[in-house]
Amino acid sequence: MTEPIRELAKLDRVVHEPARLMILTVLEQAGEADFLYLQKECGFTQGNLSSHLGKLEEAEYISIEKTYKGKVPLTVCSITVKGRQAYHDYRRTLRAAFFGGE
Amino acid sequence: MTNESAARRAAAYWFSDGLPDMIAGVAFLAVGGARWWEEVDYPPWPLSGLVTGAALAVGALVLWKYRAILEFLKERLTYPRTGYVRAPSLTPDPGPTVLGLSPRTETPPGAANASRYFVLFTGGWGLGACVFLPLLGAGWVWPIVTFLLAGLLFFLTRHTEHPCDWPGLVPLAASGFAFVHREMTPNGRAGALTAVMGTYLLVRGLWTLALYLRRHPRREAARV
Numbered sequence: 349m350t351e352p353i354r355e356l357a358k359l360d361r362v363v364h365e366p367a368r369l370m371i372l373t374v375l376e377q378a379g380e381a382d383f384l385y386l387q388k389e390c391g392f393t394q395g396n397l398s399s400h401l402g403k404l405e406e407a408e409y410i411s412i413e414k415t416y417k418g419k420v421p422l423t424v425c426s427i428t429v430k431g432r433q434a435y436h437d438y439r440r441t442l443r444a445a446f447f448g449g450e
Numbered sequence: 451m452t453n454e455s456a457a458r459r460a461a462a463y464w465f466s467d468g469l470p471d472m473i474a475g476v477a478f479l480a481v482g483g484a485r486w487w488e489e490v491d492y493p494p495w496p497l498s499g500l501v502t503g504a505a506l507a508v509g510a511l512v513l514w515k516y517r518a519i520l521e522f523l524k525e526r527l528t529y530p531r532t533g534y535v536r537a538p539s540l541t542p543d544p545g546p547t548v549l550g551l552s553p554r555t556e557t558p559p560g561a562a563n564a565s566r567y568f569v570l571f572t573g574g575w576g577l578g579a580c581v582f583l584p585l586l587g588a589g590w591v592w593p594i595v596t597f598l599l600a601g602l603l604f605f606l607t608r609h610t611e612h613p614c615d616w617p618g619l620v621p622l623a624a625s626g627f628a629f630v631h632r633e634m635t636p637n638g639r640a641g642a643l644t645a646v647m648g649t650y651l652l653v654r655g656l657w658t659l660a661l662y663l664r665r666h667p668r669r670e671a672a673r674v
Contacts, residue, residue: 373456376456377457378456378457381533381534381535382529382534382535383533384529384534385532385533385534389456418522418526418529420525420526420529
């Protein structure tokens, strides 16, 4: 087994879960989005999304801020530097395993 | 879901309610309408100067405060219905990234600049065309100008997150025939074409907004 393949065993399990990968992908590209947008974009139920956001927040990959836009209460999620790094590391590991490194 | 599609969908979402079109349309219509009114208002109405001055001020104010007005309306219409995502032009440049798992490295196409693209190319080009093309003069040029305007809008926006679909551009292309037999000064022609452009954007925005409101009835914003 080559080294990049072995690296797959060290994949970050927080990022590796498909639902959380979807959330991180959206946030990595959009910068920040609120709960409702993420729910519609990724097709989650409220409970499911809450649970995954909680895990990502616990890992400090995203930050969640309850704020107001005008009079509308919004739960705005944004990706942190640590989250962006974890996301890029995850992609780099997969790429190295599939295509043979950088 | 690829990176590209996530970024482009976030950028396209910004235009899904029709508000960016509507606000630009109001500004174009106010500025163009004021200039055209100066042309057709003969003998001049006593308050004409005041009205055209006010319309020009409204147009300039709307263009100047474009983003603030847009945010104000989105806070009341869009965010409670379909949620909030950061405006595309405020998104930091993600730099070189990988599309899916392909080894090829590319920058996502223009997603981060969607709203800037819209304002500069759709709006800016339209305004530029409205000022220069009518200087050609003769009435028969009008249909050509509006046809070119429609064609260029289609061409410039076809790969963006906010493309102008061709059925919607047909009335804009055909609007030139309404001016074939009108004698106008260059100032009046520029005003009329700006107003035509503004009307197109306003109608397009209203239509998009009507569809959006029908698809997304108001509901309470979800919380974690």
